[in-house]
Amino acid sequence: MSFVLDGVSMELSGRAVLRDVSFAVRPGERVVLLGVNGCGKTTLLKLLDGLLFPTAGRIGWEGAPLDARALDDAGFRRRFRGDVAFLFQNVDAMLFNPTVADEIAFGPRQLGFGDADARVARWAERLDVTGFLGRPPFELSGGEKKRVALAAILAAGPRALLLDEATANLDPASAARLVELLGELEGVTQIYSTHNLSVAEELAPRAILLAPGRAGVLFDGPTGALLGDDRLLVESGLAHRHAHRHGDAEHAHYHVHDAE
Numbered sequence: 390m391s392f393v394l395d396g397v398s399m400e401l402s403g404r405a406v407l408r409d410v411s412f413a414v415r416p417g418e419r420v421v422l423l424g425v426n427g428c429g430k431t432t433l434l435k436l437l438d439g440l441l442f443p444t445a446g447r448i449g450w451e452g453a454p455l456d457a458r459a460l461d462d463a464g465f466r467r468r469f470r471g472d473v474a475f476l477f478q479n480v481d482a483m484l485f486n487p488t489v490a491d492e493i494a495f496g497p498r499q500l501g502f503g504d505a506d507a508r509v510a511r512w513a514e515r516l517d518v519t520g521f522l523g524r525p526p527f528e529l530s531g532g533e534k535k536r537v538a539l540a541a542i543l544a545a546g547p548r549a550l551l552l553d554e555a556t557a558n559l560d561p562a563s564a565a566r567l568v569e570l571l572g573e574l575e576g577v578t579q580i581y582s583t584h585n586l587s588v589a590e591e592l593a594p595r596a597i598l599l600a601p602g603r604a605g606v607l608f609d610g611p612t613g614a615l616l617g618d619d620r621l622l623v624e625s626g627l628a629h630r631h632a633h634r635h636g637d638a639e640h641a642h643y644h645v646h647d648a649e
């Protein structure tokens with residue numbers, strides 16, 4: 390699945406959240422959107438999911454405009470919603486079935502897949518939620534809910550994934566397993582948002598850096614190159630330069646804020 394943003398700006402309640410952002414994502418590509426809280430990562434993912442429409446500029450999906458008119462068309466909407474899945478930062482908004490098993494089966498059933506039960510078993514196992522299948526999603530922990538929501542999304546076989554802070558509130562082992570699993574999804578276009586620099590390079594080889602109030606993107610290129618660029622990380626607010634003295638010598642350190 391390909392996506393194109395061309396000069397996209399977004400205002401929310403009269404405030405400029407994104408200004409003149411342009412980039413293209415190729416089919417099967419993996420990209421991580423990086424930036425401090427409030428720089429517009431979630432807004433950008435919502436634009437790519439057709440949940441919001443830009444104030445200026447254009448968004449394309451698979452070579453066609455992604456706008457309100459396109460999504461008014463039932464055929465386009467069915468294709469788009471069948472192919473593109475969004476993991477919300479707040480997964481509570483996504484879980485509404487009486488049991489975890491029903492939650493994971495919901496998408497495959499809606500799409501008329503005959504193998505819904507097999508999909509539930511497969512994705513529950515891969516996301517390590519088999520032990521919760523009979524329980525109501527609302528009583529699970531935050532990290533458990535996130536794994537259930539992802540199993541539910543993946544069971545429906547999306548071809549593009551928009552993941553808002555996918556590893557936030559997962560313990561280190563669960564986060565590592567998730568990153569590994571996402572890396573195994575061949576041919577699925579994946580766009581992540583995170584402010585966690587320590588997972589960025591494992592999530593995607595390409596990073597796009599946003600900063601609040603800045604036009605365009607600060608960086609678009611190899612994730613490793615961004616992580617090695619202290620000046621840019623400081624400029625974006627993801628790291629800060631801290632100078633202090635030992636006797637006559639001054640030392641400068643870069644501190645990276647990558648706590649969840």
Ligand SMILES: Nc1ncnc2c1ncn2[C@@H]1O[C@H](COP(=O)(O)OP(=O)(O)OP(=O)(O)O)[C@@H](O)[C@H]1O
Binds near residue numbers: 402428
């Ligand atoms: N509905 C809204 N009305 C007005 N302002 C909004 C609305 N939604 C978001 N914003 C503002 O837009 C900016 C970008 O928000 P967004 O959620 O996209 O940031 P983010 O980069 O995902 O942040 P975080 O890392 O905290 O999730 C923030 O300053 C936020 O306050």
